[in-house]
Amino acid sequence: MRIYDQIPSLRQNTSVALGLFDGLHRGHQQVISKAVSYDESLTPAVFSFDYDNPALISKPDFKTLLSPTLKIELLESFGAKLFIHPPFSSIKNLPASRFLREILWGALGAKAVFCGYDYRFGQNAEGDTEMLKTFCASHAIHCEVVPALTEDGIPISSTRIRECIHEGKMEWAQKMLGHPYTIDFPVSEGRRLGRCLGFPTINQPYPEGNILPRFGVYAALAQIDGKQYIGVTNVGVKPTVGANNIPAAETYVVGYEGDLYGKRVPLSLIHFIRPEQKFSSVEEMKVQITRDTQEVTRMLQNMLR
Template identity: 40%
Template sequence: MIDITKNIIPIPPTATALGFFDGLHLGHMKVVEECFRHDGLSPAMFTFHSDTALPKREKIENLLTNEMKLEKLAEAGVKYIYSPDFNSVCNYTARDFIEKILVSIMNAKVVVCGFDFRLGAGGGSNADELKEMCREYGIEVVIIPPFSLDGCVVHSTAIKNLIKSGEIAKANKLLGYDFSIEGKVIEGNRIGRTIGSPTINQLFPDNIVMPRFGVYKSVTYLDGRVMPSVTNVGVKPTVGYKNSPLAETHIMDYDGDLYGRTLRVSLLDFIRPERRFESVDELKNQLDKDKITAKQ
């Protein structure tokens, strides 16, 4: 995939997906997949950098990092992407957007967007208006209707609410992939090693939705292997940790040194809420039970 955000170059005619795509969930992927159905056109995407603050968003809470978003788009087969910061285009009118981006940068012959897509300063124009205006430029617009799964319309807000309430298995089903944390392994207090459960500690990436504090069945991706693991999300109340929330993961049957490595941990299912134990021995006993649960 070629990112033309910082180095705009002429590109061949495209079928371009439009949207913020803060999660690339199953609904978003319906928009992306439509771009591959137009013979002779290169599949492309216009989006915003994931750390962009969009209007009406009090807090940035994405479902995946910008790096993970680019990785998934490349895996899907998108050929070109243009992802500026929102502030650089927020004052464009709808016509500015069509002429300066869709025509001049994306060389779009087909544009694909969701039913709720908005464009222009203040989100003043909708998908139907985009379709009408694009006719003047010889651009076809395909509007993707809502996508439902198990009676639920798949959209980012619903998925984020599931993650915040610990319903991670349901969230993953709507995402179409497992919600993941990716970050550098940092130094911890090494208490886990003294009780037979060595762990890796990772700070949560900026601007990622925070799951419900608690213990999760997880898998850790390590050197091409998918390792069963148990992850505690929270503030480790038993040992008096007082900093930002962490993901603390015990990788089953592994005892290597991973400090400084960047690893991805995927949450699969919620086991129990985070709680404070009266002693380290009580914590050890519960961790042993958590590991048994995670293996089931």
Template identity: 40%
Template sequence: MKLITKLDQIAATAPCSLALGTFDGLHRGHMAVIHAAAAPGPGLEYWEPAVFTFESSPSGVCSVVTPRDKERLLETAGIRRLYSMRFSEVREMEARTFAEEVLFRKCRAKRLCCGEDFRFGRGAAGDVSLLQRFCLENGVELFVVPPVLEDGEKVSSTRIRAAVEAADIPLANRLLGRPFGFSLEVIHGNHIGTGLGTPTINQAIPDNFVLPKFGVYASWVRVGGKYFAGVTNIGLKPTVGSDRVLSETWMPDFSGDLYGKRVRLFLLRFLRPEKKFGSLQELKEEISKNARQAKEIARACPPPGFGLETCNFSRQS
């Protein structure tokens, strides 16, 4: 997949079938738009599947997918060209200029796919009906994807953020259509876990990423293509202290050095809130208890793999 991050990097290329949106979650609703752009059809075999999006949400809200995971999910879905721009590059463009000069001329879009609530142009003045008019004038096909519903409500990044922040991971997973998680570099911590016999991997939660409710979770961790059940604490580690929000995970069945490596972690279920213990021995006993709980939960949900595969996220999970 080719990544283009600036307007002046866009060069004349093959025509494309272009999905439009912020795609700050790549949830089931977003993926319906992506799949519409990537789906084969009469004439579409000559149009390269592509996405036009922004590196971060224009509204400033936190994403529920990291930039690297976003790229990998799109590539897995069949996207071959990704325009990921800074919003400032197009913020002052009038709606017609954006459509005709950027989408039609620069990107060479022959087919556009978007959701019903797609907006574009300065001040978000353009809507789907205006985009349809521009497409008709320029001989471009427009496919508007209806919303995807869960429990009678539209699937949205707002709902997923609320679920993650409330530690309702099963709901977040159902809305996403895949396990909620992240791929982040393993960094050095204070090595307290090693001294307790429960060595952990530490990953710093990025500032622009949704912040799960502080506490302990059952998790799956992917290391070298293999999956290990984990018990993950997200927060500020009140017993030993931390100056930043960390994801700290112990995998009882794994041993090895992962410092500096990027490790993928999926949260499965919330076990308990963060708690300050009176001693490190109390902390060790609780971690061991939580690890047993996490293994039981992990056994009920097989490792998900990466991409568009899903666990069986039942309402009882």
């Protein structure tokens, strides 16, 4: 898949999926699937944008659900051949009419366009699906507005997914995402206390701006060198040992031995086990980690591949 962080002049006919696609949930996948499967003579493209400045984000609760690396991997698996994602600051002041004429029609060469029912575009979000359909009709572009996909009778949305993750409801988040909530933050060097306790861990600090799950212990699956391992993950600030106040995912990877410092390890949080807690002693914490490991292993051993 070719990836552009600026708007290219493609000089080819495309079938374009339009949207922010934060999280690439099942509703987003439905839009992208239609663009990919519409006409094999057209190049399937995804047009989005990146928030390059937090001050430009209009939604106060907006937090990133998916890293750029994982997003690209998912888009490739969905069949997209082009991914165009310019910085938001470069297009936020572009009038909707110019977006349609100069970018969609001109630069991207769109012959088919697909978007969600609530898609907005252009300066101050002045453009809507009716404006898009009118423009496409006048330029012989196929246009399809995809209705909301529901879960439990309510439209799937990134907002609902963020709420579930924040509350530790990972099964519900996965139902709406169509894939587990996964991080792949770089592994950083910790205090090596887990190694002394017999449970060596990897530490993945949460970058600012990313959605924070409910603090606590999770059953997790880690991908390392193409193999899947069971993980016992604590998301939080390690209150027993008083490490720092930077939230991190600290994971004991069952059965793995090796140095992962500096590497990106995809880690999927599958099920919330218990809240984060402060123990009266390190020995008490060791006993609880043993129990957690036994419970998580029983829960996930059939999911290994």
